[in-house]
Amino acid sequence: MRIAKHVERLEGYTPGEQPKSKDVVKLNTNENPYPPSPKCAKVMRSFDPDALRRYPDPCCGALAAAIARRHGVASSRVFIGNGSDEILSLCARAFVDDGEAIGSLDPSYSLYKTLAAIRNVPWRGSAADGRPDPGADVSLFLWTNPNAPTGAFAEPAAIADFARGFPGVVLVDEAYADFARGDCMALAAAPENRNTIVMRTFSKSYSLAGLRVGYCVGPEDLVAALYKIKDSYNVDAVAQAVALAAFEDEAYHRETVAKVVEAREALVARLRGRGWDAPASESNFVFARPPAGADAASLFAALRGRGVFVRYFPGPKTGDRLRITVGTPEQNAAFLAAADAAIAAGIGG
Ligand SMILES: Cc1ncc(COP(=O)(O)O)c(C=O)c1O
Helix, strand or coil: CCCCHHHHHCCCCCCCCCCCCCCCEECCCCCCCCCCCHHHHHHHHHCCHHHHHCCCCCCCHHHHHHHHHHHCCCHHHEEEECCHHHHHHHHHHHCCCCCCEEEECCCCCCHHHHHHHHHCCCEEECCCCCCCCCCCCEEEEEEECCCCCCCCCCCHHHHHHHHHHCCCEEEEECCCHHHCCCCCHHHHHCCCCCCEEEEEECCCCCCCCCCCCEEEECCHHHHHHHHHHCCCCCCCHHHHHHHHHHHHCHHHHHHHHHHHHHHHHHHHHHHHHCCCECCCCCCCEEEEECCCCCCHHHHHHHHHHCCEECECCCCCCCCCCEEEECCCHHHHHHHHHHHHHHHHCCCCC
């Protein structure tokens, strides 16, 4: 048996921990603390198991039509994936040749680096949030907006400006855009758009991370390239029906997003009041540095010991902070109480 050299070298992506116990405060993977639309439960209850004998619609026709209508584009400009992670993986295969590279902001979603390694091409990180400098060999640039793990928001005009001058494909990863003050969908939908894809997910603002559905809108030829290389039936029948129910319940979606945004602002204020460095976030998480004297890595471990899960990314650009997913007001209070207690106890205690 032979494993390809680049796969043998590969470290693989480490997803955030999914603890078995329900008795933890889980603020580590940017899931939504509120349930999905009640219309999802209704669709699931009334789903006819006999329909599962057949393969699902390979093009997610009904869901794609609803998405296309909402964004004012033809269905041929919409692609739906098994989570937006699948779309990222397909883009790495469709828009990158051997000898080319994948670029992104740095820090950003840590999966991008792994995707480049799987594709066996270099990954190039730009200096910081703001105007990226991808390097001449980058043929696919992944611009997360709002960025993760920072929560920082780039103006759509700056992204449009970058895309105009970029010779390759720009994928704007808008996993968290519903929590932000703006987005780039108009850029993706514009008839003159030749190289920009805007991607969204049902995992965050729609509370459906377990369902695995994401989508993107882009120029027809780029979308057609994704269709060419996808698995025939990449989104299952239940997922298509449930995602459609969530997508069409706009009032519930707006309400849930508003609750998360309100809880985020309260969390940022409380962290600042305790001496944390908590920059403004336009996402459903906060990337905050604990007060002087409290080491982020130790605090992460101490919180875990107290049943509070947040995310810690080691490294020079991220290792002095914790990424805290915004939970319900009660979960956020439990996190703050645990952090206060751990810091008061000199962290280890
Ligand atoms: C920036 C970003 N993009 C994409 C994803 C993947 O989302 P999905 O659940 O749709 O695969 C995540 C998940 O955490 C993310 O943070």
